[in-house]
Amino acid sequence: xxxxxxxxxxxxxxxxxxxxxxxxxxxxxxxxxxxxxxxxxxxxxxxxxxxxxxxxxxxxxxxxxxxxxxxxxxxxxxxxxxxxxxxxxxxxxxxxxxxxxxxxxxxxxxxxxxxxxxxxxxxxxxxxxxxxxxxxxxxxxxxxxxxxxxxxxxxxxxxxxxxxxxxxxxxxxxxxxxxxxxxxxxxxxxxxxxxxxxxxxxxxxxxxxxxxxxxxxxxxxxxxxxxxxxxxxxxxxxxxxx
Numbered sequence: 001x002x003x004x005x006x007x008x009x010x011x012x013x014x015x016x017x018x019x020x021x022x023x024x025x026x027x028x029x030x031x032x033x034x035x036x037x038x039x040x041x042x043x044x045x046x047x048x049x050x051x052x053x054x055x056x057x058x059x060x061x062x063x064x065x066x067x068x069x070x071x072x073x074x075x076x077x078x079x080x081x082x083x084x085x086x087x088x089x090x091x092x093x094x095x096x097x098x099x100x101x102x103x104x105x106x107x108x109x110x111x112x113x114x115x116x117x118x119x120x121x122x123x124x125x126x127x128x129x130x131x132x133x134x135x136x137x138x139x140x141x142x143x144x145x146x147x148x149x150x151x152x153x154x155x156x157x158x159x160x161x162x163x164x165x166x167x168x169x170x171x172x173x174x175x176x177x178x179x180x181x182x183x184x185x186x187x188x189x190x191x192x193x194x195x196x197x198x199x200x201x202x203x204x205x206x207x208x209x210x211x212x213x214x215x216x217x218x219x220x221x222x223x224x225x226x227x228x229x230x231x232x233x234x235x236x237x238x239x240x241x242x
Contacts, residue, residue: 075124075212077109080220082211083121088204095198103210107222114139117205124209133204143200150189163190168197 075081082103087096098104106112108122116134124130136142153163155171163169163182169192170177180192213220 072214073126073212075108075121075209077122078107078215078222080105080107080211080213080222081121081124081209084208084210086206090202090204095203105211116203117207120205120207121209124207126209126212129206129208131204131206133202135202136200139201139203140196140198141200143195147194147199148183148191149194150191153185153188153190 082105084098084103085096086094086099088094108118114134116132116138119138120130120132120134151171163185165182165185168179168181170179171192172178178194179197180194181197182190183193184191215222
């Protein structure tokens with residue numbers, strides 16, 4: 001094997017390693033149990049349990065495509081999931097729970113959940129239960145003085161009665177009505193705290209995975225159906241000819 005071929009193989013292996021590292025960084029590979037599917041130019045398919053199991057000879061085939069395959073029943077980004085949960089404060093007080101109600105449903109990584117909760121459900125299997133404590137910065141953020149503001153008494157609110165200190169009222173904003181807590185009321189102004197009620201709190205959740213729906217499933221709310229009936233993220237590595 002001449003120097004040029006050696007160099008081409010070295011470049012190919014480096015590209016593969018960079019690709020796998022990028023996948024881990026991007027969160028495409030949730031853990032080392034994520035299977036790898038390799039398809040060569042003859043459309044021959046091999047599946048490996050981890051990136052380390054892919055043979056070097058396979059990595060230098062010309063060309064190949066590597067697909068990260070979503071594991072059935074294990075939650076991952078873009079999956080629609082339903083969970084039962086109970087949330088409590090650091091003193092043990094329960095502030096929210098789905099017990100007695102329908103499970104909470106959402107799409108992972110869609111941005112609708114607080115970051116810590118979204119991260120906590122990734123990689124969970126149906127029927128699995130975990131307890132996780134989420135620091136305030138990954139929940140509703142820290143409490144800040146800047147969110148305590150004075151506003152005119154006659155500003156539009158959802159309530160018909162005059163504001164009372166301690167109650168939560170809803171002010172109309174660009175995204176709809178926003179909940180704030182009334183701290184002080186004067187003849188002309190009222191001072192309100194627009195921080196979230198759980199701002200500055202570390203939250204503990206007991207979470208049970210009830211349902212996982214993959215993006216290619218017709219039940220998925222985004223109905224992201226792939227052309228080959230499998231949900232993969234595919235990357236093609238072209239190896240230079242010797």
